[in-house]
Amino acid sequence: MQGADPRRVANMLGGLTVAVGDLVAAGSREAALVALASHPSATIAHLSGALGRSHSATVRLVDGLARDGLVERRSGRDGRSIALVLSPRGSRAATEVRAARALVLEALVATLDEHDVERLSEILERLLEATATDAGSRWRICRLCEESRCEDGRECPVDRAAPR
Numbered sequence: 001m002q003g004a005d006p007r008r009v010a011n012m013l014g015g016l017t018v019a020v021g022d023l024v025a026a027g028s029r030e031a032a033l034v035a036l037a038s039h040p041s042a043t044i045a046h047l048s049g050a051l052g053r054s055h056s057a058t059v060r061l062v063d064g065l066a067r068d069g070l071v072e073r074r075s076g077r078d079g080r081s082i083a084l085v086l087s088p089r090g091s092r093a094a095t096e097v098r099a100a101r102a103l104v105l106e107a108l109v110a111t112l113d114e115h116d117v118e119r120l121s122e123i124l125e126r127l128l129e130a131t132a133t134d135a136g137s138r139w140r141i142c143r144l145c146e147e148s149r150c151e152d153g154r155e156c157p158v159d160r161a162a163p164r
Contacts, residue, residue, distance in 0.1 A: 023104045024144070028053065028061055030097045033070060033086065035143045037094035041083035043076060050139035065090070098146050129161035137162040 028051055035050045036042055042050075048058040062084060065071040070090035076083045086094060109117060131141055141158050142150075150156050 020105070020108070023108075024101050029065065030093075031143050032058075032061055032065060033090055033094040034097050035139065036071065036084055036086050037091060037098075038142075038145070038147055039139075041074070041076070041085060043081050043083065046139065047084060049136045050143045052140055097144070101144060102146060125157040128157040132158045132161035133163075135163055 031051055032047060035047060039046065039050075044055060044058050044062060047062070048055050051058060051061075053061070062071055062073075066073060069087055070093055072085045072087055074083045074085050075081075109120075112120065128141065131137065138156070138158050142156065147156070
């Protein structure tokens with residue numbers, strides 16, 4: 001049997017990321033809600049880093065979320081900063097985004113047998129570690145994650161590998 005061509009594997013991985021991204025279909029609004037659910041009282045700067053957007057684009061996004069009654073601005077820790085807090089409606093929306101994402105991803109994993117799930121878990125940990133290139137990686141990479149699932153007795157691979 002001939003070995004796998006790394007270029008073909010990379011190309012298939014790229015196709016899979018597009019397909020999964022399309023299935024999950026979480027835009028900036030959804031990602032912002034989930035990120036704020038995971039990190040209550042985050043600032044615009046933190047959220048901007050998580051979303052990979054400019055400060056001004058993040059301000060406009062938060063303005064829209066606030067207008068829609070999903071996010072509230074409150075005084076931050078030092079009195080100069082603004083903390084972003086989900087409203088009850090925003091919390092429900094974040095929960096719905098996470099549930100829809102989980103449904104899609106769990107259905108994909110369910111197509112694999114137990115041995116393949118174990119192998120995929122090991123591979124995903126290594127690939128996620130490789131993506132953790134800076135201290136902000138945790139916010140960007142895990143912005144849609146359901147953290148309790150990933151950290152169930154183990155450290156998140158992104159947290160483990162991200163420079164402090």
